[in-house]
Amino acid sequence: MKSQFLLDNTITFLNHGSFGASPKPIFTEYQRLQLELESDPVNFIQKKLPVYLKEAKKPFADFIGCAAEDFFFTPNPTFAINTVMRSLNLQPGDEILATNHEYGAMDRTWNFYCKKSGAKYIRQEISLPILSKEQIIEEFWKGYSSNTKVIFLNHISSSSALIFPVKEICDKAKQLGLITIVDGAHVPGHIELNIKELNPDFYTGTLHKWMLAPKGSSFLYVKKEFQADIDPLVVSWGYESLAPSESRFLDYHEYQGTNDHSTYLSTPKVIQFLEENNWKEKSKVCRKMVLDNYQRFCDLVRTKPICPITEEFLGQMASIPIRTEKPMELKDLLYSKYKIQIPIMPLNGAFYMRYSINVYNTQEDLEVLYRAIADIMETTDLIM
Secondary structure, eight states: OGGGBOOOTTSEEOOHHHHOOOBHHHHHHHHHHHHHHHHSHHHIIIIIHHHHHHHHHHHHHHHHTSOGGGEEEESSHHHHHHHHHTTOOOOTTOEEEEETTSOHHHHHHHHHHHHHHOOEEEEEOOOSSOOOHHHHHHHHHTTOOTTEEEEEEESBOTTTOOBOOHHHHHHHHHHTTOEEEEEETTOTTTSOOOHHHHOOSEEEEESSSTTOOOSSOEEEEEOHHHHTTOOOSSOOTTTTOSSOOSOHHHHHHHOOSSOOOHHHHTHHHHHHHHHHTTHHHHHHHHHHHHHHHHHHHHHHHTOOOSSOSSTTTOSSEEEEEOOOSOHHHHHHHHHHTTOEEOOEEEETTEEEEEEEOOTTOOHHHHHHHHHHHHHHHHHOSSOO
């Protein structure tokens, strides 16, 4: 499968989780759509785009388990959460309950909102190591109070790579009458997703990470009962449209001036590629490789796993606790000297080396990493 990707063969690429990587057939379709747009831009944008967009949304709606009229494409999850954030009508003292494992851009988004609104962003501690799913749930709800109005939760943590029990938390939040917002940036194409079963009020995720779409392809799902309350992040031609569709919700959010929608319109090709290449089976092999190597890397750097080494908590990436006082120097050395692209992730004062495994990776890629870390430990002071 490595020959299907455009990645530099001189680099050991263990960082699919950050920005993804597109296979050649998907990237070719993306460029074909861009060329079609440029060859006849007026007709493409005014006539073809609405048709193409519907054709792109239908198979993706089936893929994530929701109705096509209940989501719209966005460039990234941060855009999506900003859209939701600016439409919440929280009062001073109201609380947004999250965890201390959320993505940094999301923390910043909520901190910005709270400074403006007077609401409070509660980063409830989820302690490591994780011993059970029940531990996560119990610790999370310790942050609940009578002022809690919104639950915000990552489905898979970027820094720790942990899969969170979103279904159980959403179910309880519904019983408590809370608004539920889920950041599933790492989920589509990575682990199974059925939005209808999860039943959140809002859900965002990417296509450009584990689904292999071109960069800048994400989505925001909004439950029907909230759609009338969500204002467009950018007010444009869809607002009080001269040619309204059957959905004011989609009019407000799908048409915002001259944007290149080619990455969104590539979605049918993305799903076709996954199906033709039996992606579910290939992903199983990747997950096994992640699990099989986790303990040995912890042993190498003399740390302990942050969770049980099972598919309940880990998908196609894992974060190894690593003791270092120079995380950026370590990351830069791994790339400059050993040609390994891998992030050193900060989380709550600690650091983690997160490796991602996709179909283009082999066990030898992890051996390259293992040898490099062993050499760094022997020859430098970057790992304690």
